[in-house]
Amino acid sequence: MSTPVIAVSNLNTSFWIEGKWSPIVHDMTFSIAPKETLAIVGESGSGKSVTALSIMRLLGGELARVQGQVLLGGRDLLGLSQTEMQQVRGNQIGMIFQEPMTSLNPVLTIGFQIAEVLMQHRGLSAGAAEAEVVRLLDKVRIPMARARFHDCPHRFSGGMRQRVMIAMALACRPKLLIADEPTTALDVTIQAQILDLIKQLQEEEGMSVLFITHDMGVVAEIADRTIVMSQGRAVETGATSDVFAGPQHPYTRTLLAAVPKLGALGAGRGPRRFAAVNPETGETNDAQEMPNTVAPTTVLEVKNLVARFDIRSGFFRRITSRVHAVEDVSFALKAGETLALVGESGCGKSTTGRSILRLIEPESGSIKIAGREILSEPRGRLQSMRRHAQMIFQDPFASLNPRMTVGTAIAEPLHIHNQAARAKEKVADLLSRVGLSPDMSRRFPHEFSGGQRQRICIARALALEPQLIIADESVSALDVSIKAQVINLMLDLQASMKLAYLFISHDMAVVERVSHRVAVMYLGEIVEIGPRAAVFQNPQHAYTKRLLAAVPVPDPSRRGERRMGAVEEIKSPIRAMDYVAPKRQYRVVSPGHFVQI
Incomplete structure (x- = not known):
């Protein structure tokens, strides 16, 4: 040996x-x-x-x-x-x-x-x-x-x-x-x-x-x-x-x-909760599909959104090219609906989410939250808008103040929006709902694991009971059992409050479980969008097929099967200064299901 x-x-x-x-x-x-x-x-x-x-x-x-x-x-x-x-x-x-x-x-x-x-x-x-x-x-x-x-x-x-x-x-x-x-x-x-x-x-x-x-x-x-x-x-x-x-x-x-399995939901239309697992036997019955909470009210409407970043080079650091991070992206999201945004890292998913809240300034387009045009608002008035739209960031440690207790961090939005009177009670309730003990409110972020910190960020985003939550890889840092609990919490809140979720994720099995509709992004563009079952069961774009084929299978006997199509070279989103993006055309596959030609 x-x-x-x-x-x-x-x-x-x-x-x-x-x-x-x-x-x-x-x-x-x-x-x-x-x-x-x-x-x-x-x-x-x-x-x-x-x-x-x-x-x-x-x-x-x-x-x-x-x-x-x-x-x-x-x-x-x-x-x-x-x-x-x-x-x-x-x-x-x-x-x-x-x-x-x-x-x-x-x-x-x-x-x-x-x-x-x-x-x-x-x-x-x-x-x-x-x-x-x-x-x-x-x-x-x-x-x-x-x-x-x-x-x-x-x-x-x-x-x-x-x-x-x-x-x-x-x-x-x-x-x-x-x-x-x-x-x-x-x-x-x-x-x-x-x-x-x-x-x-x-x-x-x-x-x-x-x-x-x-x-x-x-x-x-x-x-x-x-x-x-x-x-x-x-x-x-x-x-x-x-x-x-x-x-x-x-x-x-x-x-x-508790591991979500791709393809397990069949043709069901809506999200489905994770079922409780029997710890003695490990057996579980798949939970029933969530009731349909999608309302006709449009919470978010994005039209022709464009976001680009300058690249500087040379001794004088002049702008020589640009990253076309988001290119002519359009979609709408209704109350009680979850639209999942999926694609490779660097494809523009997170930039899209941040642009909606103007954490990144878009170059052009239109963003309406509850009918209110966001891009024309003065920056001083954005705070009142963010009362209705919150974001759960990808990196929990970077979004928590290391010198602030987690209780203070969760309560901060309540103080900013003049709801301090109920802050202590609300913090205790939110910590309990995301699977943490209320007495943890006195601890600092470094005293928690990565998954626990993500739950704290979710609690903070929910503090103001917003209409829209942009969840940027909000459960990616969680182990499977806690992930199931947090997703169930998000789905329950959606059912009771008709929350709209823009769910940004690379976890295709989770996306299949939580979403009503799915939009696939590639190099800053939406290449396929449609109802969850239509996209997963009948993918049309070559990139969508590649994403689904690359999902790891929780079975050692099938080791290596998922690699088909996963080694293709990533194209660059960097373009010359005079580049003009082509106007894309879409083909209708089925009702609500569109694919880029």
Whole structure:
């Protein structure tokens, strides 16, 4: 048997909370062989990420205590000095973090940040490092890599920022890659490519992978062995095929039963709640379809929306080209309806959502919320409009003030809109409804897991009981069981309040479950739009077919089946200054179902 790349024995991690040590991770023991992939799965807050941070010695000083043994190349990492650990991090162990904006410096270009790693650990010159960075960005499928070298992180979509982090982690070809939810922010086609890339590097370099995820489809696709964690403990360990075929622990059965499966809804017209899962048997009966709440009232109307970003180059940083992020997009959304916006990262989904609330200023078009034209409103009057339209952002940590308790953050919209009298009671109710304890209102964002922070952001968006919610990857960071709870909550609120949702997502199985209609975006344009059942059961555009074919299947015996069509080169949305976008034509497939010709 080969010598493990890393061997973890009796790892215990505790945090100093309210005057005492609180155990978070209990007696974790595992090893990873060369070229092997070990997946750790479990609910948010189960200790998955804390296990990874303990191995990397990245937990805060005196407020965290890590005990046990972590052997890498014969050295116990827990006994190394900080200087010695700095040489290990990035060089021998690479790590892809869950939230890219917490790891990327917002004021430095992405090219400089990756080059810094290469110059520090591989001793490359500035010129050689720049050439290597461009190669790495090409490898993780960043379009026009050389042109984007000098862009700062805010010019990238969430999925593209995650690809930058992957390029940075792989820069020094480490022996071990710790991947903490590395594909959470990515659409299914890019996810497939990233998983292929990780496997390719494993073969070339003998690299091992510790893969932390809540996506059981990804686990089935990439992991040789799987550890299931619950409440800080490993409750089941085994070969991935054995864990899926015959789960022994009730919690493992619950996890597997809660995974949404593409095509499971058939021809039903409306969204469908997730059913409660029996934790003892793991059995579930699919919940009934939600009652039809779609009303004739139009809450949102978007016509011919255009959003573009300038690209500057040269010594004087002149505008030389433009990113056509959103190009002539039109759709309407009624009260009680969910329209899902799907497509690859960088296709313009998030830009569309942000443009609707004028968080990004569109170049042209029309946006009406409850009949009120938004683009003609002075900026000083936008606050009153946002009382009726709220957004749940993709990156929860970036949208929460780290110095503000979560209770204060949730109550802030109520204070701004003169509803402070009921703030305390409302905060407690909202935290309970999104699956958190009301007494957590006194904690700060860094004291929560990524999934818990996303639930806090959902609670804040619901505080003012808006008519329209733009949910930008609002459940992508959640494990399957919590995701089911949050989606059920959103559907229940929609039924009772006739909320309109613009649901931006790359998770096709979730989109199938929650949406009334689906719009597929590609390179800033809607290429297909129609009722959910029509688009999923009778996709017409080649790109829609590619998206559906790339969805991972939660079955290890079918590993690799989803790759068909997933390796096609991504075209660039960057255009010359004199480019004139063609006027697109659409063909009617069936009532309400249109496809771009």
